[in-house]
Amino acid sequence: MDEKHKSRQATLPPSPNERPTLKTIAFMTGLGITTVSRALKDAPDIGAETKERVRLIAAQVGYHPNRAGVRLRTGKTNVISLILNLEEEFIGLTSPMVIGVSEILATTQYHLVITPYSGHSDPLDPVRYVLDTGAADGVIISRTEPKDPRVALMMERNFPFGTHGRTEMGLVHPYHDFDNERFAYDAVRMLVERGRRRIMLLQPPRSLTYHIHMRTGFERGLRDFGAASVPFNTVDLDNSLADIRAACEAVMRAPDAPDGAISGSGGGAVALVAGIEAAGLKLGHDIDIVSKQSNDFLQWLRPEVITLREDFRLAGRELAKAVIARIEGRPASELQTLSFPVLQN
Amino acid sequence: MDEKHKSRQATLPPSPNERPTLKTIAFMTGLGITTVSRALKDAPDIGAETKERVRLIAAQVGYHPNRAGVRLRTGKTNVISLILNLEEEFIGLTSPMVIGVSEILATTQYHLVITPYSGHSDPLDPVRYVLDTGAADGVIISRTEPKDPRVALMMERNFPFGTHGRTEMGLVHPYHDFDNERFAYDAVRMLVERGRRRIMLLQPPRSLTYHIHMRTGFERGLRDFGAASVPFNTVDLDNSLADIRAACEAVMRAPDAPDGAISGSGGGAVALVAGIEAAGLKLGHDIDIVSKQSNDFLQWLRPEVITLREDFRLAGRELAKAVIARIEGRPASELQTLSFPVLQN
DNA sequence: CTCAAAATCTGTAACGATACAGTTCTCTTG
């Protein structure tokens, strides 16, 4: 009985009840583990028939590569992290966004991991976490700011990501954005067409980039169509609906109340409507509202409100595609998309 | 120069720019890798001072255990999978659920992975995927059915999970549920108190367990409070809002129209309101509605609708806690919670 | 002092996959 020193890679039959590994397939085909691995990757130095045989058996036994093994060896996580602000919920955009991202990732090897941060903590924390721990191959962020430190950090580290919203740092990176400038501009136009001249804007918080866009479109609209702005700066879209409602009611009761209002979100519009009606005014008569909206609710209950649709599910899809493309090395300049307001009905 | 055969585990200084590993700390402390590993786990066979030293340095260099390493060695993924139906979105419950789960997981080592399935594919698929690939340590599912094959499968494999909704299979497993029987019962009572006697119910799809609960509460309410049911079986909560609206309008125009309606979701109630008003009837006058609701929208725009709140964020939190407890070995019988309708305002 | 027990610490192997550097064997080609 001569003990051979050079032993076959896969000598022992893998126990039958465990998840199949490359070893299982190697044993079944009589090939080496390396060969099986390379066959499944369609490497050029493996024979066509061998590949076929390996693929067949792999399918037969239901082989899935062990993610931990791949990740440990190659560093590739096959994970996209969606960074979410837990307080953002009430705006109602989280859900369709998650669904949109999922939809795309489901067609790939990627998993979606939700990485949350609480409203009062540093938004850089989750990004640093992913970078430091290598928790994902790519990241999607929202609530993008003009000078966004998260973007700066990820660019510096050359880490793939996509932003919901644009930045203003002279850095080229993947993004998807809704044309909020066009939204506000069109909104003003529609109000003026209805004879409205004194318009207020429920705007996003100053810190976010799309505040600037919306503001710009708003002011350009006022100039082009000849209307005036009614100040409404005590609240923004980050305030609670109750606060917005109260602030709106106050403006409506003040002298020189607006006869037109624009809301940067559907939730905000609901609060505005409530404020307007609490002040005893009538929608469509005393005042018109143009709102951004992503679902049908508002449309059903206050058909007087003019709504321009923003598709968050689409945003999720676009961002997922962009991040994956970035991971695969496509240049960021090709991965920037914009979507446009669509009149509801 | 004598070549020592027995070499120290960690001989070479780890390159300084890489993520720190146990090896890094071992090198810095002059200890063995094993010792460092055990020190960080607070194992009993490591000296108190050594543990302190190791912990200090680990914190200093920002050590995070490599998840792939742990996962490969121990099989523990530190992942909870939330299985989502992509089509479920419009009910609007996805988002708060995700947030609630995230909230809890953020306080633990667990990551949240979204595992989606499309509406027309087999709901068992994502469960099988997680089981077959070992993608998670625990699973959360919703749209629970009385005889739910997913539950049967996971029980059989002894895999930790929690369900949003109960089953009726005589199997004890963790769940969180809203008391839909109580909801419907209370809803009938409230309608009868307002003098309503002919009541219709917009109910969940027949296949789901909470259909039975809601139905039971509804019928018990009719008996106890002396009201009659108006058939409304052409649509359920899985139909589109447009379909529900149309069906509702038809019922309202038919002879013997209902004077009370109960909706199993806020979205459904919006469609009912639209249908009722399209038929020329007036809410609070010709008919009253009691609806389940998770946000404030409906409340603001149709204060006439009586809403009973269901807290989906709470559900997410409870389910996350339950699954983790199950993973840690707590008996399933202790991990079943119920939440109750709360009158809004 | 002696020796066993207790207290600390450590090396090796393994989890599953892949990069890399071979090894065989079969053909060409001159």
Add this chain to the structure above:
DNA sequence: CAAGAGAACTGTATCGTTACAGATTTTGAG
């Protein structure tokens, strides 16, 4: 028919961690 090229395949080392089975030192009882 020798030599080199090419095709097809394979073993080893490694990623970071932990289970396990020692190894070494200290302590304390007799």
